[in-house]
Amino acid sequence: MIHATTEEKIASQTLMTKESQAKVEALLTSIGEGLVATDEQGLITRVNKVALSMLGLKKKDIIGKWFPDVMIDVAADGSKLNAINRPITRAFLSGQTVNDQRYYLKSDGSVVPISLCVSPVMLHGKPVGAIQLFRDISEEIIADTIKADFISIASHQLRTPLSAINTYAHMLYDGYAGELDEESRLFIDVILKAAGRMNDLINTLLNITRVETGSLVVDSLPVNLANLVKHIVEEINPSAKEKGILLSLKVGRNIPTINTDSLLVQEVLANLLSNAIKYTPKGGEVSLSVITRSTDILFKVKDNGYGIPAESKPFIFQKFYRARNITSREPNGTGLGLYLINMIVESLDGEVWFNSRVNQGSTFYFSLPHKGSNKKEGKFKLQRPHR
Amino acid sequence: MANILVIEDDKDLNAAYRLILSRDGHNVESAYNGSEALKVLNSFKPELILLDLLMPVKSGVEFIKEYNKGNFGDSKIVVFTNLENSPEINEALRLGAYKCIVKSWTAPRGLIKVVNELLNLQPSAARVPEN
Amino acid sequence: MMNAGDLYTQMVEITSRYLGPSADRFINRQVRNHIGKEPEDLVGEDLLRLIDWIRISMVFLTDDDEIIREYLNRLQDLATEFKAT
Numbered sequence: 268m269i270h271a272t273t274e275e276k277i278a279s280q281t282l283m284t285k286e287s288q289a290k291v292e293a294l295l296t297s298i299g300e301g302l303v304a305t306d307e308q309g310l311i312t313r314v315n316k317v318a319l320s321m322l323g324l325k326k327k328d329i330i331g332k333w334f335p336d337v338m339i340d341v342a343a344d345g346s347k348l349n350a351i352n353r354p355i356t357r358a359f360l361s362g363q364t365v366n367d368q369r370y371y372l373k374s375d376g377s378v379v380p381i382s383l384c385v386s387p388v389m390l391h392g393k394p395v396g397a398i399q400l401f402r403d404i405s406e407e408i409i410a411d412t413i414k415a416d417f418i419s420i421a422s423h424q425l426r427t428p429l430s431a432i433n434t435y436a437h438m439l440y441d442g443y444a445g446e447l448d449e450e451s452r453l454f455i456d457v458i459l460k461a462a463g464r465m466n467d468l469i470n471t472l473l474n475i476t477r478v479e480t481g482s483l484v485v486d487s488l489p490v491n492l493a494n495l496v497k498h499i500v501e502e503i504n505p506s507a508k509e510k511g512i513l514l515s516l517k518v519g520r521n522i523p524t525i526n527t528d529s530l531l532v533q534e535v536l537a538n539l540l541s542n543a544i545k546y547t548p549k550g551g552e553v554s555l556s557v558i559t560r561s562t563d564i565l566f567k568v569k570d571n572g573y574g575i576p577a578e579s580k581p582f583i584f585q586k587f588y589r590a591r592n593i594t595s596r597e598p599n600g601t602g603l604g605l606y607l608i609n610m611i612v613e614s615l616d617g618e619v620w621f622n623s624r625v626n627q628g629s630t631f632y633f634s635l636p637h638k639g640s641n642k643k644e645g646k647f648k649l650q651r652p653h654r
Numbered sequence: 655m656a657n658i659l660v661i662e663d664d665k666d667l668n669a670a671y672r673l674i675l676s677r678d679g680h681n682v683e684s685a686y687n688g689s690e691a692l693k694v695l696n697s698f699k700p701e702l703i704l705l706d707l708l709m710p711v712k713s714g715v716e717f718i719k720e721y722n723k724g725n726f727g728d729s730k731i732v733v734f735t736n737l738e739n740s741p742e743i744n745e746a747l748r749l750g751a752y753k754c755i756v757k758s759w760t761a762p763r764g765l766i767k768v769v770n771e772l773l774n775l776q777p778s779a780a781r782v783p784e785n
Numbered sequence: 786m787m788n789a790g791d792l793y794t795q796m797v798e799i800t801s802r803y804l805g806p807s808a809d810r811f812i813n814r815q816v817r818n819h820i821g822k823e824p825e826d827l828v829g830e831d832l833l834r835l836i837d838w839i840r841i842s843m844v845f846l847t848d849d850d851e852i853i854r855e856y857l858n859r860l861q862d863l864a865t866e867f868k869a870t
Contacts, residue, residue: 309844333848350846351807359842360814387841394841423708426736430757431666437761438670443677563806580817618806620813622823632813636806647740 301381304388304398309334312396321381321403323374334397339372343380343481344644352613355397358385361581362394368404380408415480422473429469432462470650471603474534475586477647478610485614485643486528492564492635493522496557499533503540511549514540519558526639530649531611535619537651538604539568539631547572547628563618563634571628580623584609592625611649615640655679656773657700661691661717662734663709667757671704674762675769688712688720695726701773705751707735707742715742718749730772734760792867793824796832799859803843803852815839829867832860 295302301318305311314329322329322337329337340353350356354367364386370378383401387394436458439447447455477483500516507514536555543553547570556567575583579590586606612619616636623629658680662668668684676682683698685691687709703721707714718731733746733754743754755768793816801808816822819838820831836857843853 307841307844309841309848334845336848349807351804351811353845355845356842359838359845360811361818362838363818393837396841397845423736426757427664427667430736431664431670434667434670434761437763438674441762443673443762562801577821618810620810622813624823632809634806634809 298400300400300402302398302400303329303334303338305334305396307395309397311337318401321373321379321401322371328374338399341370341372341378343370343378345370345372345378349616354383354385355399358387358397359394362387363581371401380404382407411480415476415482418472418476422469425469426466429462429466433459433466436462471607473647473650475603475607475610477645477649478607478614482646483614483643484528484645484648485531485640487526487640487642488529489524490527490529490532491524492532492557493518495529495532496536496555496566499536499540500555503537503544506541507544507553510544510547512544512547513552514544515552515554517554517556519556521559522557522564523559523637525564525635525637527615527635528640530651531615531640532635534649534651535608535611535615535633536566536568538608539566539633542604543568543570543572543629543631546570560634563636566633566635567630568633569628569630574625574627574629575621575623576625583621584619614643656681656702657698658682658769659685659691659694659698659700659703659729661685661688661703661709661714662706663687664706667706671765674765678766678769680769688714688717691717692720692724692726695721695724699727700729702769703729703731704769705731705733705746706757707733707746713742715745715749718746718751722750732768732772792827792829792832792863795863796827796860799856799863803856804846811842815842827867829864832864832867836860836864 295313295315298315299317301321302313302315303311303318304313311329311332311334314326319326319329324337334355335350335353338355340348342348354365354369357367358365364384366382366384368380368382370380373379380403381401382404383399385397385399388396388398436455438444440452440455440459474483496516496518500514504514540553540555547553551571553568553570556569558565558567573592575590576592579588579592582588583590584605586603588606609619612633617640618634619632621629621631655678658675660668660671660675660682662671662684663686665686668686672682672684683694683700685694689712691703691705692712705714705717709717712720714733714735721731731746731751733743733751734757735743735754736757747754752772753768755765760768793812796816797808797812800812804811813824815835815838816824816827816831819835820827822831839860840853840857843856847853
C-alpha cells in the first residue's frame with residue numbers, strides 16, 4: 268500500500284512538472300517578440316516562433332548553435348561589425364540589460380532592422396547565460412528618416428535668424444549705428460556668445476541625427492596625427508586661458524600618419540578637451556598626450572576637475588545624461604557631447620573609455636588602430652562648430 | 655570702387671551685406687532670388703556676385719548654371735551659405751564659383767576682407783571705426 | 786612590493802594578446818562595472834571575482850575553447866601573483 272502511494276505521488280509530481288513546463292513553453296511562445304536564450308557557453312538553448320520567423324530559420328538550425336553564428340549583427344549595408352560592440356558583449360561587460368537597435372542578417376541574405384533588449388541570466392550571483400528579446404522595426408525606421416529630414420530642415424531654418432543676430436550684433440559692435448560705450452559692447456559680447464552656443468547646439472543636434480541614421484560620411488585619408496593634436500590645442504587654448512586653466516600638450520615619439528577622417532578625429536579631441544576645461548574649476552590643469560603603441564595610437568585627456576561619481580559612470584555615454592555633481596556647477600550642458608563622441612569613435616573603428624575620481628579629476632582615453640578607419644559612404648559630413 | 659551684386663533671400667541679411675559693403679565704398683545692388691538676379695544683370699555689370707545657395711524660385715546652383723549659359727559678363731561668384739560640406743557647395747564650386755563663405759560666422763570685418771581680397775583691393779580707410 | 790596599478794596594466798597586456806586594441810576598453814569596463822574600483826586599487830581577489838564575467842564575455846567573442854582556456858589560465862596566474870597579503 269505504501270509503495271502504491273509513493274508511486275502515485277511520483278506520477279502526480281511528474282504530471283505537475285510536465286504541466287508546469289508546458290505552461291512555461293506556452294508563456295514563451297505567446298510573447299509577441301522574438302526570444303532567444305543561451306547557456307554559459309554561448310550556445311542557444313531556447314527560441315520562440317516569432318524569432319524563427321524574423322530570422323527565416325527553423326528550430327533545428329538554431330538550437331545548440333553558437334549565438335553569434337545565428338544572430339548575425341551587421342551594419343545597415345550588410346557589412347560585418349566589430350564583435351566587441353555587439354549588444355550581447357556589452358551586456359556582459361556592464362552586467363546590465365542593454366537596449367539597442369541593430370540590423371540582423373536573415374537566412375535569405377536580406378537585412379532586417381531590429382530593436383532588442385539583452386540581459387545576462389544570473390544564478391546564485393553568477394552569470395550563466397543570456398536572454399534576448401527583439402522585434403522588427405522596419406516601419407519605425409521609415410518614421411525615423413522622416414524625423415531626420417525634418418530636423419535637417421528645422422536646423423537650417425534656425426540658422427537663418429541666427430545669422431541675422433550674429434551679423435547685426437557685430438555691426439553694432441563695430442559702430443555701424445554710431446559709437447558705443449563700454450557697457451553696450453559688453454552686452455553685445457553676451458549676445459554674440461549666446462548666438463555661438465546656439466549655433467553649436469544646432470550643429471550637435473544635426474550631427475547626432477546624422478550619426479544615428481547612418482548618414483554620416485567617414486573619410487579614410489592620410490592624417491598626420493602629430494600636427495592634428497597641435498592644431499586642436501591651438502584652437503582650444505583661448506577658452507582654457509579665459510578660465511585660467513593650464514592646457515598642455517605632450518606628443519610622443521614616432522606618431523604615425525594613418526588613414527582616417529581628420530574632421531571626426533578633431534571633433535572627438537575638441538569635445539574631450541572642452542569637457543575637461545568645462546568641468547575643471549579656475550586655475551586647474553588639463554593635458555592632452557598622444558603616444559604610439561603596438562596596435563594603436565592612444566590619446567589621453569586628463570584633468571584635475573570635479574570628476575565623475577561612481578553611480579554616474581555606467582550612464583556617462585548615454586544620450587542627455589549629465590551627472591548630478593556637474594548640473595549644479597555648469598547648468599549649460601546638453602548631455603549630448605559624450606553620446607556623440609562615443610558614436611563618432613565607433614564609426615572611426617576606435618575605442619573610448621575613462622577613469623575618474625570625484626574631486627580629483629578624470630582621464631579620458633581615445634584610441635585609433637594603426638590600420639586606420641574604414642571609409643563609410645554617407646550623405647553628410649560632420650558640422651564642426653566655429654571657435 | 656567696385657560693383658557688387660548681393661543675391662540673398664533673407665531681407666535682413668541682404669540689407670546688412672549691402673550696408674557693410676556700400677559703407678566700404680562699393681556700389682551695391684540687391685536681388686532676393688536667382689530669377690530677379692538675372693533680370694538685374696541685364697543692366698548692372700558687377701565685378702563680384704555674393705550668392706546665397708538656398709533660395710526660393712531659383713536656387714543658387716540653378717542661378718550659376720543660367721549665368722554661365724548667358725552673356726552676363728565675367729563676375730567672380732562667391733557663395734554664401736549656412737550649409738558646410740554639402741553637395742550644393744561642391745556643385746557650385748564645380749560650376750565655377752570662386753569661393754565659399756559660411757554665413758552665420760562672417761562678421762562685417764570678415765566680409766570686407768574677403769571681398770577686397772577677391773577684388774585685389776586694399777580695405778578702405780575709416781569706414782569701420784578702429785577698435 | 787607589487788604596485789597595485791601593475792595588476793591592471795598586466796591584465797590589459799595579457800588581454801591585448803587576444804583582443805588587440807579593444808583590450809583597454811574590455812578590461813576597463815569589466816573592472817568598473819563589476820568591481821567598482823579604479824585601476825590602481827585592484828587586488829588579486831578582485832580579478833578572481835571577475836573571471837566568471839570575463840569568461841562569459843569571451844564566450845560570445847570567440848568559439849575557440851582553447852584560446853579562452855589559455856587566456857583565463859593566464860589571468861588566474863596573475864591573480865595569484867597579486868593576492869593581498
